[in-house]
Amino acid sequence: xxxxxxxxxxxxxxxxxxxxxxxxxxxxxxxxxxxxxxxxxxxxxxxxxxxxxxxxxxxxxxxxxxxxxxxxxxxxxxxxxxxxxxxxxxxxxxxxxxxxxxxxxxxxxxxxxxxxxxxxxxxxxxxxxxxxxxxxxxxxxxxxxxxxxxxxxxxx
Amino acid sequence: xxxxxxxxxxxxxxxxxxxxxxxxxxxxxxxxxxxxxxxxxxxxxxxxxxxxxxxxxxxxxxxxxxxxxxxxxxxxxxxxxxxxxxxxxxxxxxxxxxxxxxxxxxxxxxxxxxxxxxxxxxxxxxxxxxxxxxxxxxxxxxxxxxxxxxxxxxxxxxxxxxxxxxxxxxxxxxxxxxxxxxxxxxxxxxxxxxxxx
Numbered sequence: 551x552x553x554x555x556x557x558x559x560x561x562x563x564x565x566x567x568x569x570x571x572x573x574x575x576x577x578x579x580x581x582x583x584x585x586x587x588x589x590x591x592x593x594x595x596x597x598x599x600x601x602x603x604x605x606x607x608x609x610x611x612x613x614x615x616x617x618x619x620x621x622x623x624x625x626x627x628x629x630x631x632x633x634x635x636x637x638x639x640x641x642x643x644x645x646x647x648x649x650x651x652x653x654x655x656x657x658x659x660x661x662x663x664x665x666x667x668x669x670x671x672x673x674x675x676x677x678x679x680x681x682x683x684x685x686x687x688x689x690x691x692x693x694x695x696x697x698x699x700x701x702x703x704x705x706x
Numbered sequence: 707x708x709x710x711x712x713x714x715x716x717x718x719x720x721x722x723x724x725x726x727x728x729x730x731x732x733x734x735x736x737x738x739x740x741x742x743x744x745x746x747x748x749x750x751x752x753x754x755x756x757x758x759x760x761x762x763x764x765x766x767x768x769x770x771x772x773x774x775x776x777x778x779x780x781x782x783x784x785x786x787x788x789x790x791x792x793x794x795x796x797x798x799x800x801x802x803x804x805x806x807x808x809x810x811x812x813x814x815x816x817x818x819x820x821x822x823x824x825x826x827x828x829x830x831x832x833x834x835x836x837x838x839x840x841x842x843x844x845x846x847x848x849x850x851x852x853x854x855x856x857x858x859x860x861x862x863x864x865x866x867x868x869x870x871x872x873x874x875x876x877x878x879x880x881x882x883x884x885x886x887x888x889x890x891x892x893x894x895x896x897x898x899x900x901x902x903x
Contacts, residue, residue: 594710595710596708596709596710596711596785597710597711597715597786598713598714598715600715628785630707630708634707636708
């Protein structure tokens with residue numbers, strides 16, 4: 551096995567960040583974002599987008615033994631852009647368009663010339679929407695907060 | 707650059723599997739494979755179609771030096787089949803040979819055991835030409851009378867190697883010969899005799 555250089559690790563961390571954002575995105579908003587990058591982004595599907603099952607493993611506590619929680623439906627895609635970068639994605643559910651778009655974003659992010667426009671037009675707006683929604687949910691939940699306290703009964 | 711494989715993986719691999727079954731059932735008959743537009747050189751279309759149909763994460767593959775030296779072939783096989791590479795022919799479920807003139811002895815590969823003869827290696831050997839017009843004489847299960855098969859290039863002592871392989875039955879390796887889009891099979895049950903001069 552080759553040892554990973556710090557640059558590889560940085561790329562890997564970056565790609566994970568992109569996937570974390572896209573995992574919670576809608577196909578529509580990715581399409582809208584990509585439209586700003588150019589008319590027709592050329593790519594080849596290395597294997598047709600396909601849906602299947604993966605076994606989700608769970609573990610209770612940090613030292614618990616892993617157990618099979620159940621199977622989850624995932625859709626995977628692998629695309630290659632003309633400059634040679636290959637993008638992969640596995641997304642929960644059966645949304646083939648979203649899987650294809652997420653893989654395309656992964657490939658575009660790896661190319662230095664398309665990384666900045668991708669971040670600007672696609673990832674930033676999605677992240678902003680997710681942050682707003684999260685803040686809203688937190689505020690709604692916080693409004694219903696009840697502070698419990700117990701009066702000392704003085705028996706002991 | 708990584709290239710695509712079957713456009714329709716399910717139907718194409720089923721069609722190739724059917725062709726392979728026919729070829730194995732009737733040793734020496736030449737069948738066509740389809741569904742694959744192109745394969746990374748020096749992998750032939752038929753050999754590539756066989757790998758996509760049969761190889762998976764549980765079948766270690768051994769590549770001959772001609773194929774192992776091509777990062778494109780190795781990357782393509784790893785991505786599309788998920789099969790692990792092995793350096794040890796004894797551990798390989800499949801052996802892929804692009805340069806038959808330098809192919810190792812059949813005994814170098816796993817011959818299976820008496821309890822599990824199915825654990826023998828299946829060899830996919832790429833040749834330039836396949837024809838039934840002349841060549842070695844085949845007989846045995848699946849062949850009515852006898853049949854001739856010409857595959858070239860093959861090692862000069864190929865008939866002797868096949869005879870030694872047949873002597874091990876039910877152990878021994880199975881061979882798939884691939885040329886362009888066509889393939890023929892020489893299962894371990896086939897008797898191979900030299901061509902009459």
